[in-house]
Amino acid sequence: MAIRRGLAPPIGSLTQMGTIRLGKRTEGRTPKIHDFVPLASLNDIVFGGWDIFEEDCYAAARTAGVLEPAQLERVRGELEAIKPMPAVFDRRYVKRLDGPNVKKGKNKRDLAEQVIADIRAFKAEHGCDRMVMIWCGSTEVYMKETAVHATIASFEKALEESDDAIPSSMVYAYAALREGLPFANAAPNLTADVPAMLQLAARCKAPVAGNDMKTGQTLIKTIIAPGLKARLLGVKGWYSTNILGNRDGEVLDDPESFKTKEESKKSALDYIFQPHLYPELYQDLCHVVRINYYPPRGDNKEGWDNIDLIGWLGYPMQLKINFLCRDSILAAPIVLDSVLFLDLAKRAGMSGIQEWLSFYFKSPMHAPEVYPEHDLFIQLMKLKNTLRYLQGEDLITHLGREYYD
């Protein structure tokens, strides 16, 4: 809202600020991405959502304390108009939270139908042509895929039976996909990353993307690690720790929610370093990830990384990274980008996993037969090549022999 009113530039958003090179370097064609592909305009977006707390978005933003009060005042009216719809919530899946704005239903199927009714009512009330849903709710407890998640039929039966294998986030994802809405998961939960959901996405022609937005420490990890690997520098250990004081930090203080986050944060290095191909450099890498809830720091998270490197003739070196970041400031532009690109994907007739959006996620969804791509630079190339492909432009390979023939 502040961005569309021109109160600040959209820093961090590829859809709003990014450019894309087209054709040969000699052609000088580098439009803005939003002039190249038909993205929805920020002026046409209406926001809505669900939360277990009744506060409107202005009150919630004041509580969160991320943005300056004076900045919030300038969009106060618009924020106050957004009141969360009652949530599908069960403390079993988020142990550190509880709130009053919660739906009641005879089973999980009934709750999903209520979410579908909310989606339809919102669409009618605001005259929306299209909609996208993104789960920005809390991290749920660690869960593994089970037989319940195997097919649409088994999943729907389990909804009727209110099976424990269906956390709240899955109820929302099911509702969105059934309505054919693109769905993204900003959290590390299982949510839409199970066969039943992917079958539903295919049937209802809905694109999906996830999991867990890549914002702070993992973003830096997937910038630094490809560089070390490119120079074939060995890594013996990578110790990452964070202090964080917002509500996300409080939820992650519960070991079961932390386990979900830990799994998500740990996978990147294995895939980037490929220890099976480079055992001398990366085998037995000791990778530790910690998150400590430390209220005084609020949303201004601090991440420390200590990397133990090995160079020529086996000599050890160290690299230390101290990132004093802001959790929500890093997340906002990429939540926006994911939504706009998913809307584009839907209009382009793409459904199921959108691997080209891996760029935005810590543990990118991928086809079972391929490993996930974590290298930020490969991810960006894939994203931009997908946009070129959609618009009928040549893909860029960076071969460039023609300049020297």
Ligand SMILES: NC(=O)c1ccc[n+]([C@@H]2O[C@H](COP(=O)([O-])OP(=O)(O)OC[C@H]3O[C@@H](n4cnc5c(N)ncnc54)[C@H](O)[C@@H]3O)[C@@H](O)[C@H]2O)c1
């Ligand atoms: N930088 C980031 O902010 C960032 C980066 C990557 C991933 N994430 C993930 O995104 C998620 C949200 O992060 P956040 O910082 O915005 O957390 P937050 O605690 O500020 O907000 C989450 C909101 O979800 C609500 N909620 C929880 N369960 C719900 C349910 N079943 N239905 C409706 N609302 C529900 C909570 O009441 C809360 O208001 C977390 O899983 C977090 O780990 C955040």
